[in-house]
Amino acid sequence: MASPIDILFQPFGLKNLKLRNRFVMSPMTRNFSPGGIPGENVAAYYRRRAAADVGLIITEGIGVDHPSALGAGSMGERDVPVLHGDAVAAWAKVTAGVHAQGGAIIPQLWHMGGIRRSGTGPFPQYPSMRPSGIWGPTEKAILPPDYLHEVSPPTTPMSENDIADIIAAYARSAANAQAADFDGVAIHAAHGYLIDSFFWPGTNLRDDAWGGDITRRVRFGVEVVKAVRAAVGPNFPVILRFSQWKIQDYDARNAQTPDELASLLGPLSEGGVDLFDASTRKFTTPAFAGSDMGLAGWAKKLTGKPSMAVGGIGLDKDLQTSFVEETRMVNNLDVVAARMARGEFDLAGMGRALIMDPEWVLKARRSESFQPFRLQAYGALD
Numbered sequence: 254m255a256s257p258i259d260i261l262f263q264p265f266g267l268k269n270l271k272l273r274n275r276f277v278m279s280p281m282t283r284n285f286s287p288g289g290i291p292g293e294n295v296a297a298y299y300r301r302r303a304a305a306d307v308g309l310i311i312t313e314g315i316g317v318d319h320p321s322a323l324g325a326g327s328m329g330e331r332d333v334p335v336l337h338g339d340a341v342a343a344w345a346k347v348t349a350g351v352h353a354q355g356g357a358i359i360p361q362l363w364h365m366g367g368i369r370r371s372g373t374g375p376f377p378q379y380p381s382m383r384p385s386g387i388w389g390p391t392e393k394a395i396l397p398p399d400y401l402h403e404v405s406p407p408t409t410p411m412s413e414n415d416i417a418d419i420i421a422a423y424a425r426s427a428a429n430a431q432a433a434d435f436d437g438v439a440i441h442a443a444h445g446y447l448i449d450s451f452f453w454p455g456t457n458l459r460d461d462a463w464g465g466d467i468t469r470r471v472r473f474g475v476e477v478v479k480a481v482r483a484a485v486g487p488n489f490p491v492i493l494r495f496s497q498w499k500i501q502d503y504d505a506r507n508a509q510t511p512d513e514l515a516s517l518l519g520p521l522s523e524g525g526v527d528l529f530d531a532s533t534r535k536f537t538t539p540a541f542a543g544s545d546m547g548l549a550g551w552a553k554k555l556t557g558k559p560s561m562a563v564g565g566i567g568l569d570k571d572l573q574t575s576f577v578e579e580t581r582m583v584n585n586l587d588v589v590a591a592r593m594a595r596g597e598f599d600l601a602g603m604g605r606a607l608i609m610d611p612e613w614v615l616k617a618r619r620s621e622s623f624q625p626f627r628l629q630a631y632g633a634l635d
């Protein structure tokens with residue numbers, strides 16, 4: 254019997270990528286890869302979700318091949334994986350496990366930029382990379398005072414060489430994604446990390462070719478996308494995650510109007526992005542006044558490319574609220590399906606619900622009850 258949520262179980266194609274359904278595991282940092290190398294526990298973690306019908310897994314953030322990429326960020330990150338050297342063969346075991354379960358898997362390429370605390374990570378002597386040497390305004394950040402104290406001193410703004418080296422690092426890591434048999438590549442350009450820190454005037458005060466108006470602020474991201482595209486060829490899907498909110502300020506906005514969003518996403522789309530992952534706290538929040546459409550809907554409308562919505566699917570509270578208020582696992586797929594049916598977005602990203610219950614998709618289809626939400630699971634994911 255046809256059900257309104259059937260649309261979520263329809264296959265989806267994007268260049269070489271063929272997905273069995275529309276459910277995507279959102280990227281979530283795990284801190285379980287000592288030396289940057291994912292082990293059998295990482296493979297088992299992703300395999301378990303693929304075995305339970307998750308269509309596409311986007312991995313935890315993976316450091317690009319540059320010594321400044323990783324360190325302890327605002328959440329004290331450690332043991333974050335990389336995708337070069339011995340890690341390539343280790344990831345090949347992870348991708349094989351997911352493929353054997355009929356799933357697809359794409360790495361999220363990450364450079365932490367100025368969010369990284371200096372003196373931390375695999376290359377602590379390396380300075381953190383910031384477009385203008387500033388972390389950004391601290392007044393609105395909801396973060397531990399010791400972290401803010403450590404990241405507040407300005408650093409040397411990125412040089413032309415730093416910029417060129419890091420763009421090349423993205424390209425190398427993207428090529429390695431193909432070598433490890435991933436099904437595409439996802440670029441983290443959200444949340445105030447390096448690429449987003451070029452987009453946002455709160456962290457980019459440059460007045461050269463990499464800063465100023467929105468066209469110049471988007472240029473670093475566009476050059477990363479073009480370099481990645483050149484490295485992987487025309488048929489390998491490239492996903493880009495963007496957000497309005499930043500770790501520095503949850504209320505920050507890169508785009509105040511749809512026109513500004515078009516100026517940001519248009520060049521990224523032309524540079525080679527195949528699908529936009531619009532990172533929001535709640536996927537139903539209207540992105541702009543005058544319409545109930547969310548950010549993923551606007552990305553699709555303005556670029557003509559497919560998009561993915563995320564934020565609160567399977568849960569009754571958003572990420573930040575879940576730290577302070579009781580949170581429940583819920584089945585809200587009727588709302589997701591209705592918006593997908595009207596063409597707002599193509600894929601449904603799920604974060605926390607898939608940490609709490611690897612079988613969430615299977616259970617939702619069978620109308621079974623879910624594992625309970627447990628805040629402590631963020632730190633001990635299996």
Ligand SMILES: Cc1cc2nc3c(=O)[nH]c(=O)nc-3n(C[C@H](O)[C@H](O)[C@H](O)COP(=O)(O)O)c2cc1C
Binds near residue numbers: 533563564565603631
């Ligand atoms: C423990 C944890 C780690 C996360 N790590 C990342 C990350 O590495 N990269 C990223 O882009 N987003 C990260 N996120 C954000 C999620 O991908 C997702 O966008 C967010 O949790 C909202 O979706 P949800 O409401 O379904 O959980 C993380 C979220 C959580 C809970």
